Amino acid sequence: MAAFGGHCMSAHRISANRRQWLESRLSERDRLVLDWVARxxxxxxxQLEQLAFDDLSPSSLPVVRGRVLRRLVDWNLLELVDRRVGGSAKGSASxxxxxTAAGHAIALPAAARPTRPYTDRFTAHTIATSQLAAxxxxxxxxxxxxxxxxxxxxxxxxxPDGLGNYLKPDAYLRLQSASLTMHWWVEIDLGSESLPALERKLRNYLGFVARGLGGPSGTVPRVVLVVTSDGRLEAVTTLLRRLPYPATDLFTVCLSGRAVVTLLAAFDE
Structure with missing residues (x-):
């Protein structure tokens, strides 16, 4: 399988004594943080605050978050890629x-890990995908x-796309209510991809449907295109109108700030 973001991958090992030491000390919250970073x-x-710490009171949340993240870094299970996140965030939030290799050995023992620095474009795109989860x-x-x-x-x-290649959505998610399960593939569009390139990608999805292939759990997910500007929203909407059936049923486009509302509104369609 291709490397994450085009970077080289390496195997990783951890001694039995080190693993036993870590396993005996990791809290449930530690494991939740590692699980989310692995995914x-x-x-x-x-983002990790939203994913793993939101059950805490506003006064204790930053203290506990900082303590947990520092501990996981000190134990060499997490590493800081950089501190370029803007806004008012400080400390561990920024x-x-x-x-790390040890973190992979605990959270993703069967997978290889990237060893080269991520590019700025890859980092921005991955963080945007993580934001939807948060x-x-x-x-x-x-x-x-x-x-x-x-x-x-x-x-x-x-x-697998049935032609020896892969459909490569940025994420797959499954939302459930008491009576309905919604499957979605996610495409995060930061506006850096040309419209012809985006059209080729969307036609790959249509070809997947036309070949009668099944997605996760045998169900072909709908595809949500998450864009970051009104101009891109208009351009992608126009593109979708030009695509053949079943594009209007398969694809949904929305602004990033409306992604959660869009996904939940599908339950009422």
Whole structure:
């Protein structure tokens, strides 16, 4: 399988004594943080706050978050990629985290890990994909009738396309209510890809459907295109109108700030 973001991969090992030491000390929250970083590849401290610390009171949240993230870094399970996140975030909230080799051995023992630095473009795109997960988890705490049953990113989100290649959505997610399950592939569009390139990607999805292939759990997910500007929203909407059936049923486009609302509104369609 291709390397994450085009970077080289390496095997990783951890001694039995070191593993036993870590396993005996990791808390449930530690494991939750590692699990999310494993699934997302990169996550900011603020995103991890939404994913793994939101049950805490506002006064204790930053203290506990900082303590947990520092501990996981000190134990060489997480590493800081950089501190370029802007805004008012400080300390552990401002960093971007990924698993170390030891972190991979604990959270993803069967997978290889990237060893070269991520590019700025790859980092921005991955963090945007992680943000959707964080926004969903936070929103669903206020909407207990829905559950986020699955959220995985590349390459776990990829599917064989029947032609010897892969469909490569940025993420696959499964949302559930008491009576309905919604499957979605996610394409995060930061506007850096040309419209012809995006059209080729969308036609690959249409070809997948035309070949009668099944997606995860045998169901072909709908595809949500998450864009970041009104201009891109208009351009992608126009592109979708030019595509053949079943494009209007398969694809949904929305602004990033409306992604969670769009996904939940599909339950009422």
């Amino acid at each position: 997302l590849r990169l996550a900011t401290g603020q 960093g971007i985290y990924r698993l 926004d969903l988890v936070l929103a669903l705490r206020r909407h207990p009738d829905y559950q986020l049953a699955t959220y995985v990113t590349e390459p776990a989100s990829w599917m």
